Amino acid sequence: MFGRRRKRSEEDVEKLDVAAEELAEDTAEDAEDAAVSRVSLPPAPRPDGPWDVSEVARPAEGRVDLGGMFVPGVEGMELRVEVAGDAIVAATVVLRDSAVQLQAFAAPKKEGIWGEVREEIAGGITRQGGVVDEVEGPLGWELRAQVPVQLPDGTNGVQMVRFVGVDGTRWFLRGVISGQGAVKPETGSLLEAIFRDTVVVRGEGPMAPRDPIVLKLPEDAQMVPDGVQQDEAQGSRFAGGADRLQRGPEITEVR
Template identity: 45%
Template sequence: MEVADEGSTDLEAVSSEAESSDVAATAPADAKSAPENRATDGPFDSDEANPARPYVDLGGVKILPREGLQLRLEVEEGTQRVVAVGLDFAGSTLQVQAFAAPRSTGLWNDIRAQIRDQITGQGGTLVEQVGVFGPELVAEVPAPGPDGTPVLRLARFVGVDGPRWFLRGVIAGDAMQNEASRAAVEELFRSVVVVRGGSPMPPRDLIPLTIPKSSAAI
């Protein structure tokens, strides 16, 4: 999990910009969570994406290139498996991961609770709110600073349940405090295409990612 913002933060100030998520907190754990306009505005299923657009194909996800976007692949040290896509854009970072999910139920409500437990167990703090993608978490996550001294870094966890997949995003950097950067990163997350494929996969398995044939610098 990457949270790369080096600046000081104010969790309450950020959380005040979105609605309270009392309704989301009481939703069934297996209910799908996605914007009503997901199929038309994204994040997209591979069957919904415009085939004429010049996506960077990473296997399980496709990324739409744009000026100023830098793409990184995050690799698991032991297995050398690509486990996440890191996107640097608008002074911010966006990490995306896509997982297999059941056809009729969602994962985000349950996974959100697990993230909440993990962060609080590490001594972090968080608020749950409703944003443009639905229920989300804004957290102050303990992390080592440049000199090794522990600091709290601000990160936003968003998630969308699609058809047979779940897409998670972790946002950090300027998008946590700057409205223009936030809108740019949200649009970037919406433009992601998930390629679930037709092979059977257990729910919560990471949809395989591959190294693109083109350069990772966009």
């Protein structure tokens, strides 16, 4: 009798082991399927912007023409451009104690990349020792991050940053919100409105997905260069140098 019971117990253990293996395989497959579906989704509708240039009758009205983007003008703001090599690839709107860096990239026609980009940015910041939370905010899914930075006195500190993004028509617009708009997201509504009302000019020429859409200076811009160039953050070209956000060349007298 005892021998039979022991035999049944061994068989039960074997069955449990097989069931556990099958469950683990199913879980892994489900996670893989979820990841694939997440990064292969088509661009979502954009009823509130940002806009493609084909969707706006007068894109220059109330906006600063940067070639690849038309950035809304807001009273009291400063507009700074960020350079990579000899090309202008991003614009930063500074408004009081907050800022939003805007950068547009080429993207596939029928596939959004923001889900995949979020994973890349989050992974890069985590590897640097930062902390990232993915939340659904006013602009959709975003990352709210605590990014390690070096303070002016040489000590190490943490900077709060929000990463927002929207997939468009063969383009992707990424925003990096810093300052009070990141520390207290409820105060960032004006920066969010600037992001929403930005117009992207992808152009008809061939571009590889993820290539930055190059910008240009306005014809009447008055530049105050300081020699700072914006490098790519370690881990993702989309992170916008978040580990070393610095003052870039500045366009003055923007109204």
